[in-house]
Amino acid sequence: MTATHKALSLPGLETAYDALATAIDEVGAGKTELFLVKLALLNANALGDPEQFQQHLQAALKDL
Amino acid sequence: MHQPTTDPRPSIYYSYKVFQPWLPSANPAQQKQPVVIAGSGPAGMVTALELARHGVASVVLTPELQFSQGSRAICFTRRSMEILQQVGVADRMTEGGLPWRFGNSFYRGQRVFRMEAPHDADDRFFPIINVQQQFMEEYLFDACAASPLIDFRWGNKVTQVTQKNGFAEVQVDTPEGEYTLQADWLVAADGGRSPIRTALDLKLEGASYEGFFVIADIKIDLPLPTERLAYFDPEWNPGNTILMHREPHGIWRVDYQLPEGETPEEALQPESMKTRINAQLKMIGHEGTPWQMDWSSVYSARTLTLPDYVHGNVIFTGDAAHLLPIFGVRGANTAFQDAQSLGWHLAFLLKGLAGPKLLANHSTERVGAAREIIDEAGKSTRFMAPPSRGFRLLRDAVLSLSLSQAFVRPLYHWRTSRPHEYAGSMLNSAGDDNALFRAGPAHGAPPQNIRLSADDFLLDHLGGAFDLLYFTEAAAIPEPLQAVVAATRQRGIPLRVVAVGAAHPVTGADLTLADADGHFRHRYGVQASGAGYLLRPDQHVCARWLTLDANRLQAALNTALPQ
Ligand SMILES: Cc1cc2nc3c(=O)[nH]c(=O)nc-3n(C[C@H](O)[C@H](O)[C@H](O)COP(=O)(O)OP(=O)(O)OC[C@H]3O[C@@H](n4cnc5c(N)ncnc54)[C@H](O)[C@@H]3O)c2cc1C
Numbered sequence: 001m002t003a004t005h006k007a008l009s010l011p012g013l014e015t016a017y018d019a020l021a022t023a024i025d026e027v028g029a030g031k032t033e034l035f036l037v038k039l040a041l042l043n044a045n046a047l048g049d050p051e052q053f054q055q056h057l058q059a060a061l062k063d064l
Numbered sequence: 065m066h067q068p069t070t071d072p073r074p075s076i077y078y079s080y081k082v083f084q085p086w087l088p089s090a091n092p093a094q095q096k097q098p099v100v101i102a103g104s105g106p107a108g109m110v111t112a113l114e115l116a117r118h119g120v121a122s123v124v125l126t127p128e129l130q131f132s133q134g135s136r137a138i139c140f141t142r143r144s145m146e147i148l149q150q151v152g153v154a155d156r157m158t159e160g161g162l163p164w165r166f167g168n169s170f171y172r173g174q175r176v177f178r179m180e181a182p183h184d185a186d187d188r189f190f191p192i193i194n195v196q197q198q199f200m201e202e203y204l205f206d207a208c209a210a211s212p213l214i215d216f217r218w219g220n221k222v223t224q225v226t227q228k229n230g231f232a233e234v235q236v237d238t239p240e241g242e243y244t245l246q247a248d249w250l251v252a253a254d255g256g257r258s259p260i261r262t263a264l265d266l267k268l269e270g271a272s273y274e275g276f277f278v279i280a281d282i283k284i285d286l287p288l289p290t291e292r293l294a295y296f297d298p299e300w301n302p303g304n305t306i307l308m309h310r311e312p313h314g315i316w317r318v319d320y321q322l323p324e325g326e327t328p329e330e331a332l333q334p335e336s337m338k339t340r341i342n343a344q345l346k347m348i349g350h351e352g353t354p355w356q357m358d359w360s361s362v363y364s365a366r367t368l369t370l371p372d373y374v375h376g377n378v379i380f381t382g383d384a385a386h387l388l389p390i391f392g393v394r395g396a397n398t399a400f401q402d403a404q405s406l407g408w409h410l411a412f413l414l415k416g417l418a419g420p421k422l423l424a425n426h427s428t429e430r431v432g433a434a435r436e437i438i439d440e441a442g443k444s445t446r447f448m449a450p451p452s453r454g455f456r457l458l459r460d461a462v463l464s465l466s467l468s469q470a471f472v473r474p475l476y477h478w479r480t481s482r483p484h485e486y487a488g489s490m491l492n493s494a495g496d497d498n499a500l501f502r503a504g505p506a507h508g509a510p511p512q513n514i515r516l517s518a519d520d521f522l523l524d525h526l527g528g529a530f531d532l533l534y535f536t537e538a539a540a541i542p543e544p545l546q547a548v549v550a551a552t553r554q555r556g557i558p559l560r561v562v563a564v565g566a567a568h569p570v571t572g573a574d575l576t577l578a579d580a581d582g583h584f585r586h587r588y589g590v591q592a593s594g595a596g597y598l599l600r601p602d603q604h605v606c607a608r609w610l611t612l613d614a615n616r617l618q619a620a621l622n623t624a625l626p627q
Contacts, residue, residue, distance in 0.1 A: 034461055
């Protein structure tokens with residue numbers, strides 16, 4: 001995937017990284033999946049681009 | 065020997081009448097019939113009534129001596145009412161029915177989605193009306209009994225079907241033994257388990273979902289309006305879904321999904337049902353309100369269809385042709401559309417007004433409709449009763465988000481049954497102006513109803529024949545068009561002309577509708593005189609023109625009746 005002008009800066013990425021990890025810890029094991037799916041849906045809606053969402057899905061499915 | 069029960073079925077709100085069986089010994093020897101219909105559910109009876117309207121006689125065979133048990137279908141759509149109006153039972157449906165247009169979805173005690181079905185001043189019927197199936201069957205039966213062209217045979221069960229050369233032969237068992245009946249066409253309207261489908265070894269295509277739902281009809285007095293109520297993931301039934309509907313005669317339907325792993329037998333234990341219904345009543349704030357069970361059963365969602373509805377001289381229709389989830393009220397509402405379509409396609413073939421291609425078109429159109437429903441109902445089903453871990457997780461995420469995020473709420477939409485638009489039908493005219501219209505019903509769509517006066521609507525006047533709506537302010541339909549109309553009628557093709565827009569009766573039209581304020585024209589996207597719409601006998605649009613001439617009318621009629 002190529003970065004677009006909307007990509008995060010490195011500090012921004014680092015902030016997202018920390019925030020996501022902290023939230024996952026906060027949520028606890030039982031609700032992690034639900035939390036992540038909610039987040040994915042919110043992000044998909046904000047993205048507003050079904051094709052790009054598909055690309056993200058494919059990228060995330062790789063090398064698990 | 066077939067011995068149907070003669071005990072009236074139990075019911076709190078409906079008195080079952082037990083009819084006398086039709087016995088071969090009391091009737092003359094059987095001649096070959098043009099049409100034999102196996103089954104007297106909504107599909108069978110509407111097919112018989114539509115055929116009769118086109119002058120075609122039929123024999124209806126039904127194994128039981130009374131109407132179906134339990135309420136089964138309760139929600140009938142506007143289009144179903146428009147079809148039932150065609151066969152003369154809409155007034156009786158309206159009399160006893162409960163009309164409605166709002167649906168509510170609840171999660172964690174909060175209403176997260178309210179659906180408002182559009183209701184237009186031009187519509188005679190509400191988006192949905194609730195009537196129990198036995199009443200609907202009674203109305204249809206009374207209409208069948210009043211028709212001299214319908215030979216209705218209670219207590220007659222089809223036991224065997226043989227495809228002969230150009231006709232079908234059925235063995236029929238009665239309380240005094242068997243007889244043989246031959247038919248040019250056998251209509252298999254014998255329901256979801258269709259013994260005829262099994263006998264012909266035909267396979268349905270599609271998916272069956274595992275989640276089971278209990279349907280319980282209870283008598284209870286609840287001070288709630290007639291609206292659809294859906295509850296997701298309630299505390300008393302975690303992860304599952306509950307639906308509630310008000311029915312006439314003080315009855316409520318409670319539908320609830322079973323926890324995974326519970327068998328239908330366990331679920332139908334009276335104690336289990338009592339506990340759950342009480343828990344649901346408690347949740348909606350009516351704990352302790354007395355109620356009585358009328359009827360219960362278990363179902364699971366299936367999205368299956370035969371890939372072709374015509375097999376030799378046997379035609380499948382209604383549940384015999386496809387099995388659809390009831391979410392979005394598909395079963396009976398689809399059966400009406402099947403039957404309406406089959407009625408005219410088969411009648412026109414039998415009367416020699418078109419060739420076998422017309423029947424093939426019926427199958428293509430209705431299989432297309434079933435596939436569209438399967439696609440849509442599949443989405444509703446996957447939301448109501450998620451079939452896998454992934455679907456459950458997504459559904460739960462949406463429930464959770466819906467408390468604060470508006471964008472996910474439309475996912476609660478339960479996609480009510482709607483008429484299929486035969487946009488790609490081979491009966492649609494290729495050389496017309498369909499693509500040039502900016503408004504109005506397009507190729508294959510059912511017509512937009514128009515309110516003409518207080519109790520007078522366009523659809524009260526259409527159907528059962530080809531209808532030409534011709535928009536004109538002139539004193540007469542142009543001569544060349546009149547000539548095509550006359551020649552068409554000469555060939556035995558029923559064609560009516562409705563003139564729209566003139567203040568005085570138009571010569572050459574069977575009916576003139578004034579349209580003084582131009583409302584009708586506006587809704588049909590008509591800007592100038594000389595425009596026209598051609599509607600098939602099932603009312604669906606097959607051609608429309610901004611300027612109609614005789615050649616194009618003739619071409620459209622030729623296309624709509626392939627030889
Ligand atoms: C519990 C329940 C709840 C439902 N709720 C809804 C709802 O809310 N909304 C909705 O739209 N749909 C609902 N449905 C579905 C709806 O009832 C059916 O889709 C509808 O009745 C189908 O009509 P049909 O004429 O194709 O078949 P049916 O109504 O099943 O009629 C089949 C006919 O064939 C006859 N038959 C069977 N075997 C033979 C034989 N060997 N020879 C001759 N005749 C035979 C039967 O006696 C019957 O008369 C529900 C169904 C059930 C079971």
